[in-house]
Amino acid sequence: MTHSDASPLIRQYREIKRGYPDSVLFFRVGDFYEMFDEDAREASRLLSIALTSRDKSSTDPVPLCGIPYHASQGYIAKLLKAGRTVALCEQVEDPKSAKGLVRREVVRLYTPGTLVDTEFLSPSESNFLTAICRSSRSAADGHFLWGLAGLDVSTGEFWVMEFGGIAGTAQMLDELVRVEPREVLYPESAQSILSFVTDLRGIKVCPQPATKFNAEHASITLQTHFQVHSLDGFGCQGLTVALGSAGAVWQYFRETQPTASFDHVRRVQRRWNHDAMHLDQATIRNLELVRPLNGDQPGVERGKTVLSVLDRTVTSMGGRLLRDWLLRPLLDREAIQRRLDAVAELKNAVPQRVAIRTILRSVQDIARLSSRMTLRAAGPRECIALKESLSTLPELRAQLETFNSSLLTTLRDQWDDCRDISTLIEDAIHPEAPLVLRDGNIIREGYHGAVDDLRKTRVEGKEWIAALEARERNRTGIDSLKIRYNQVFGYYIEITKANLQKVPPDYSRKQTLVNAERFMTHELSELERRVTGSEAQLASLEEELFGQVRDRIAREVSRLQSMSGLLATVDVLTGLAEAAALGRYVQPTVDNSDVIAIVDGRHPVVESLNHEQMFVANDTRLDGNDNRLLILTGPNMAGKSTYLRQVALIVLLAQIGSFVPATEARIGLADRVFTRVGASDNLAGGQSTFMVEMTESAHILNSATNRSLILLDEIGRGTSTYDGLSIAWAIAEYIHDQHYLGARTLFATHYHEMTQLESLRDGIKNYRVAVREQDGDVVFLRKIMPGGADRSYGIHVAKLAGLPGPVITRAQEVLTRLEQPDSSSESTTTPLQHDDRRTLPQPHSVIDEVRQIDLFSMTPLDALNRLAELQKRVTQPQ
Structure with missing residues (x-):
């Protein structure tokens, strides 16, 4: 089917698809996401769903497959695992009010490095989108200057690094190994960069236009976002290629999340290579710090690592922080001592340590929850999870009051109970709120008068309908008469075929079924208008109020992120104390x-x-x-x-x-x-x-x-x-x-x-x-x-x-023969055949002389003369 022959819907699909040629386009049609053409064929194969076609009567039907929109997350996860990206195309206007074709737009692009959905993320691992670029060779030392930037969209963590000199390339690659990004961007004009990252497994590598790596443009963009006149306050003075990488990350984020807010990204941090011990790839691998050596072998059970043995954290935030600590050991003795003193105090205070760990177990991932608030992706349940997490903060602070070590005291002094945020959620959100907005019953009773009134109207309306049903039974004498509801026809009176002769003349027929018929009356129509109207108003108002609450929480994201960091630190310290107690470890x-x-x-x-x-x-x-x-x-x-x-x-x-x-x-x-x-x-x-x-x-x-x-x-x-x-x-x-x-x-x-x-x-x-x-x-x-x-x-x-017994026996015979100082003598314990001795490797007579040379007592000239003499003896004919 040519483009001109296609239906308006298919033409709209293909027009949007042109902007996302490398992604599977999830095209919203009613309650389904549909895929057409080649996307349908590929999605059908990867997702194991039926492939059908649109316009089956056509000589050239369009391939089609679809999934229910409310089940999309699982299917998206499968496509991401298969290495694909997904473009989510939504209906951006109400189909009921649309004139002609419903307007649709891509509202989000799912890529491995830009995920914020809990279902797609590992709780104890960061999810970084990174970008790398390099300058031309420096005139000063002849080496490349590398820029690296990383953004974890799910937490708002954003950092930049630069590497130069003879070790710059190796240091940049080592940092990538430590970060384990899910996605790496690089300038498409610098294809040679691919050779540096192809060995990094499980990472999606994405070429980008070189213009996205412009340092000057990046600096202006980031200054505007952070509302500063200079990035020097973040330690970024003098950076060039690192800012170019940051700009590429930022622009990619904006393009893949066009409707998202960026308010949870509060700063860009400059990381220095000398801030912590630099662990190279070989050391991380050989010591099995975070991955077992046999972990990539098919059929081999994943073994333990240093991280898995040491990790006694009970929160996702703590798990991620411990991993970061393990891959970045400190170089400052005082900072190390502060941590050791805190661990020692927690190890010795068993009741307090147990209490802190018990409380922390009920703390959800505040870092990612707060980010989802600013991204407007959080649902009602996540607000409840945030409230329940924040409600533990006063009790945790009270437990920390008993400690005197410098680090724990500092954490306590920086504490913020966030009572206003938890109170807001407590007052506004129903404690048994549903998972998604469309299910309603989100706003707590007493928070907003209009919500309460509409709920009363809805309840009363159902009571009115029940009363109407009773009156109509009495009026018609039809005991089986029922007033029912469905989403297609709304409210209706259903009467069985056996009672049709009793139907009053003011009943208007609405639908005929095999065993019954459905009718409408003027009174029922009025009641339906009042009931369904109040329900629609209630749903709209609840959604609006929830959005306002979520936005108010989002404005406090910096406080929530700070508390997330403090909680993670407390979790790691108590976890290390627990590991020390269980493993009989000592303070070094x-x-x-x-x-x-x-x-x-x-x-x-x-x-x-x-x-x-x-x-x-x-x-x-x-x-x-x-x-x-x-x-x-x-x-x-x-x-x-x-x-x-x-x-x-x-x-x-x-x-x-x-x-x-x-x-x-x-x-x-x-x-x-x-x-x-x-x-x-x-x-x-x-x-x-x-x-x-x-x-x-x-x-x-x-x-x-x-x-x-x-x-x-x-x-x-x-x-x-x-x-x-x-x-x-x-x-x-x-x-x-x-x-x-x-x-x-x-x-x-x-x-x-x-x-x-x-x-x-x-x-x-x-x-x-x-x-x-x-x-x-x-x-x-x-x-x-x-x-x-x-x-x-x-x-x-x-x-x-x-090894088989004969091999072991023969090896012992050969070893015994080789160990005999006189090759002509016969072994009394393992006699060999004459042919055996002839075929065994025989030591050269010169070797024993070489072994006797005292190299460290000879001058260079003596050594050369001696070497020449030995060479002459070895090469002259026998």
Whole structure:
């Protein structure tokens, strides 16, 4: 069907659809949202609903599918999950008063980064829309300047950041990993930016016209919104590309929510990269802070994370704040101490802590509720939820009166009971108000006289109709006569076919049914006009009054947002105190020294997973002098990686203000925590395991300082033995050397040769994971002991892993042969066939000589001469 042949409705649909080619258009027709053409085909497939057609008699019928408008949220959620966006097109005039075709407009565009509906949002995670852009290369240092902006529409949180210098790109990507935005905007003219964000899973990437990233225009727009003459008061002085990104976010928000208010966005905050510890992607991933390492593997149950073990919050606001704290550990000792003191007080005050947590359980998500008020998306039930949440504030403040720590005192001094807001809702909104406005009975009795009068009229009108029904039965003698109502015909008198001969002449026929007929009288018509008129007036007035109440609440959004932040902080602090009490955590001493001293430290996640066995605790001593670099050896599965991770986690937990899983802990502040633990290919990026390992190692060496904590596990294992050992040795020396880094480091390795470093360099210590051999098997004791391991126990580990018996036996034979110093001698325990010995790898005679060379006592010239001599011997014909 051509456009000119289409019906007026279809032409209107297609005209609106042209403005939203990439979205599924939900087109309101009466009580349904309908989709046509290709949208109908796609929606039918994705939503599993019937595909039919409009104008079936036509030679070219229009594909059609539809859903009830009151059930739209579930269908929208499915489309969003499938990666689509939805344009909601509503009837913006009353069909009864419309002349011709009802006017329709798109009132909202549903995209992953602009959601405010509770059904679509994770309660304990933020929902950020972000934008990134970059400048051309700087003439000063030759590097890009990156701008990043984020807006959580559901809470009004709005921030900007800029990154420059050699590490700018990596820092910007690390921030995106921490934020986990649902949607990322970028200039369509800068397609190369896509290469930086394609590895970020679950994020919708949206190109936008480059004009939307204009910093000057963004500055004017934001100044107008915030009613200020300059953004310098928000810390934005000197920003360029960050403001461009902010402008893109703002414009996208306005375009997708054309009817929404922006009043809940009260400020734009400048985030500095040095405000908190910068955790890179590898560290967040390796330490499983918020996502388990196996979480993205199909068929694998999602495991626990540090966040899931630590999270004892009872409000959505607290859950989001705890996640933010965990990914942004503090660097300021005084701020850390304020949190620790508050947690200590709450941990010791058990009755008050229990009382606070009990009260908080009845507090709803005030941050998102207040935002929905300003967006005019909140319904009557949400007003009741807000009132019930605010009603807890006086009792919570009374509980905080008993505490003396600096942070809790500050929270109490900033407290606002918001009594006027809760009183307004209490007076205006019916306590059993419905979920949606159309169901009526919203305004409380006594709040507005006109509402009460109309309700009285409605009640009396129904009584009048009941009295009329009784009179008509008496007048006609028809005992089965009934006055009924439906939305199509309104009120009518229904009489069965058997009684039609008794119908009075003043009855006018309205409808004929199979077994009955429906009639109308002049008196019933008048009553209907009065009753239905009062109901329509009542519905309209209640909706108007509710809008006024909602707008009055919206004007107090800044107060509600402030209290949301205070409540979230109280929730996190009490949650940390609860976690400390349940997990037997202790308060760490945090100072500005270079000492990390942990007594009986434990891994919080591993400990929580293994309830049947007692976790083996271990001590740790790191500092900038004698214990600068600890080399840890031992077999696989013995617990080296767990030990490395637990040290890092104890440091991180201490610096977010949490108690730590240990008997005692002293934490000298770390400016960064780096981890190179585990290995994986980056197939999408074309990088092997070894390349990923070297890239991450290079990042650590180029970014760490002497205040950093570095954890390295099995560096060099992705290449040949001698290459790997050489690289691992050189990296260890570089980190240890105070002229380069001098950073506190735990270095786990299978290269036993590296234990020689302890005797060659001051500040390097050897430790091993204790094992015990028992009846030919190995028992992992999980205890970290001084000294280096003398064996790898690889075959024992292979046996535990389930390799077939013949493989284990043969491996032992090969190992025994290789370990014999004289290759010509016969093994008395595992005799090999002559052919076997010939095919086994034989050590070259030069290797033993190389092992005996004391590199650190030779001059460079001696080393070159010695190398030339060895090379000549290796290459000359045998």
